[in-house]
Amino acid sequence: MSYFDDVPRRSFLRACAITAAGLVAGSSVVSRLEALNRFSGPEDPEVPNEEIARILDRISGGRPIRRGHVSLDMPVVAEDGRVVPVMIETDLPMTPDNYVKAVHLIVDHNPDPLLAAFHLTPALGAVSLSTRIKMKRTTWVRAVAQTSTGELWADYSRVRVTLNGCG
């Protein structure tokens, strides 16, 4: 059952994501889009356009999205944009009075950036989701977890795409 053998590589990814975040923060783009970056902290990827801002606004209801408690594991380089493995985990509680009720997966430069929403319940016992996605080109991917108590936690990965997977 080779379908189930995709195991992303975490520590390498983390290191590269942090490096990439640093690079992006360094090359600050002075534009009207700065106004859209009210969502992100200094270490976070910039919100690239109004569509992503609208998506984040709708998910968050305007509340802050903080980095932490979520781990988004993706390859640093995706050779085939048609099949890019994704793994999302959190260390947030999954108890009846405090649980992750949704995880949103956003790919900044895809034609349909809000790629998936996973609605969850405490019956799952934990959050450990994996799937495979299509990516059009090199971009940031965002995983945003929403708790039943109204907190929003996220992680980001920059994935370099060699072969366009969206047509």
Place this chain on the structure above:
Amino acid sequence: MSDAIGEARIKVPGHITRGDLITVNSIVSHPMDTGFFRNAEGEPIPAYFIKEVVVTYGGDEVARFEWTSGISRDPVVSFTLKAEKEAPLTMVWSDNKGATFKQSVNISFAAA
């Protein structure tokens, strides 16, 4: 995967004890066409994709996934489940043309 559209499989561990946190793996055969491609004759291939997956465990909805055509062909998804009861775990995949595909496995506990 060369199965017919909608062929689905769910895999759970062979040995489960009550209270285990198990991993559920699933796959469904589906083209997941984005609508952005053309066929060899140059005609557009219409969007055709799984848009929703509902997971129930003993009749209770435990998860629901909203998807777009950005999920890869022959969608796989895996997630955890707290095995608290002996009951069927059922997944229903629905596509944007109104078809639904269903698969179930029984969660049963190994004798102590």
